[in-house]
Amino acid sequence: MAGEPASMPAWQTLTGEQTRRWTEVLDHLAAALPPGAVTVVVDGGIPYPGIVADRLADALRGIGRPCARLSDATPIADEDSWRTDRTPQTVAIADGPRWRAHPPGGKWDVVIRLLTPAASAGVHGSREPDCDIAIDLHNPNWPVIRRLTDRLAPRERWYISETRAFFAIRAATWDTKFGDDLPAYRAAVTEAHVPPAGVAVDIGCGTGRALPALRHAVGPNGTVIGLDVTPQMLTAAAPHSRDAAATLILGDARHLPFGDAGVDIIFVAGLLTHLPDFEAGLRELARITRPGGRLVLFHPSGRAALAARHGRTLDPDEPLAEAPLLRSTSRTGWQLTSYDDPPHRFLATATRQTN
Incomplete structure (x- = not known):
């Protein structure tokens, strides 16, 4: 050539x-x-x-x-x-x-x-x-x-x-580029009211920015796990995982390597909309979560701010818009309990339904 x-x-x-x-x-x-x-x-x-x-x-x-x-x-x-x-x-x-x-x-x-x-x-x-x-x-x-x-x-x-x-x-420079988001991760975990001594899993953990906050929330008797599909991201997550005494796992969010109903809280930052099937992703998260367990959906930018950054306008039918998310969570074993989408962050929580 x-x-x-x-x-x-x-x-x-x-x-x-x-x-x-x-x-x-x-x-x-x-x-x-x-x-x-x-x-x-x-x-x-x-x-x-x-x-x-x-x-x-x-x-x-x-x-x-x-x-x-x-x-x-x-x-x-x-x-x-x-x-x-x-x-x-x-x-x-x-x-x-x-x-x-x-x-x-x-x-x-x-x-x-x-x-x-x-x-x-x-x-x-x-x-x-x-x-x-x-x-x-x-x-x-x-x-x-x-x-x-x-x-x-x-x-x-x-x-x-x-x-x-x-x-x-992008893994090696991710925290350099987005390091200012760390306080937002801590605030999101705090607002999610994570129960102490539970099992907390960050699905699509990236460089592990949520792991220290999850460890602080569950305390020394809890378990913190970070899972990501990209090996280089897990390499970059090593410092945060050491600080949080967390376990890192290479895995696919569509087929999680966990048994049924064994997780107390799932933290997900910006992952679900990247999956081939949004509702199938929610359903797989529900499978591994105990009844009454919590799901935290987070992004360090609100939906409107993120759309503007990428040069597009918001669509009311997007999966993370409030009405579609309410429907999709109810169909996949969750009850949406809070929804907040200001410019500076996106945060929604849901509870695993008992049925």
């Missing part, structure tokens, strides 16, 4: 870990494309679309799928060649604004949007971006799939790898 600009490192200059990351993303994309003749356009800030289109074409050819590249450099020749040589299995991959506006078959079967500093605002500005696949390329060495429509692949197929990839590269 000679000729790639400095802002997009050439394939041969990537480290082994970076090569594996790119390969994993390209494998997900190749597997997601429908069978038969498919037209795909890669959109985003120059020069990224052309390079990603080339890499995807190489990946498809590597698994034996015929592929035609339609570029902005020679659009007429590329289209003529594609129409002449295509087979019922040929994938046409295009890049550039000309192709985006003029699909050769009247419409694109798959639209891939690259999220870069120059090209991501429109995607984050709406709940449903105008693409089938969105790839975070803020770090060109470390692509992360941020959206892949269910029409192409169920979220369960790519959720774990892309969640881990997103947080792995």
Whole structure:
């Protein structure tokens, strides 16, 4: 892949870990494309679309799928060649604004949007971006799939790898960037009225910012556990876990490694909306919680402030809006007991129903 600009490192200059990351993303994309003749356009800030289109074409050819590249450099020749040589299995991959506006078959079967500093605002500005696949390329060495429509692949197929990839590269600097949030975590645990001597579990614990506050709440006779799906986050959580005498566990929030009804309080900061199935996540949390146990849903920014930060407006049907959350908790074994959503934080609590 000679000729790639400095802002997009050439394939041969990537480290082994970076090569594996790119390969994993390209494998997900190749597997997601429908069978038969498919037209795909890669959109985003120059020069990224052309390079990603080339890499995807190489990946498809590597698994034996015929592929035609339609570029902005020679659009007429590329289209003529594609129409002449295509087979019922040929994938046409295009890049550039000309192709985006003029699909050769009247419409694109798959639209891939690259999220870069120059090209991501429109995607984050709406709940449903105008693409089938969105790839975070803020770090060109470390692509992360941020959206892949269910029409192409169920979220369960790519959720774990892309969640881990997103947080792995951020883990070491997470507390440096968000260290000012620690008082908000302490306040949330205090307001949740955690019972002493109980079992407290932070699901999606990240760097462990809630662990010391949970230890203070349950006292020396309680148990504190932090669980996260990203190994690098658990490494970063080690100092907080030592301070809190907490146990760290690598695990998936969709399939928790705990028995039924053994936990007194569950603390969840910003996790549930990232799960493929919001209510299934609540139901799994209910499974491990004893009757009368507590669920604390927290974020150090209110929903409106968080939406503004990402350039979007709030939707009244979002899972964490009060009415939808009231319905979803009642359907999954919880009773919503408090809801507070000011600009400076989000805090909702629920009690495990006895039935």
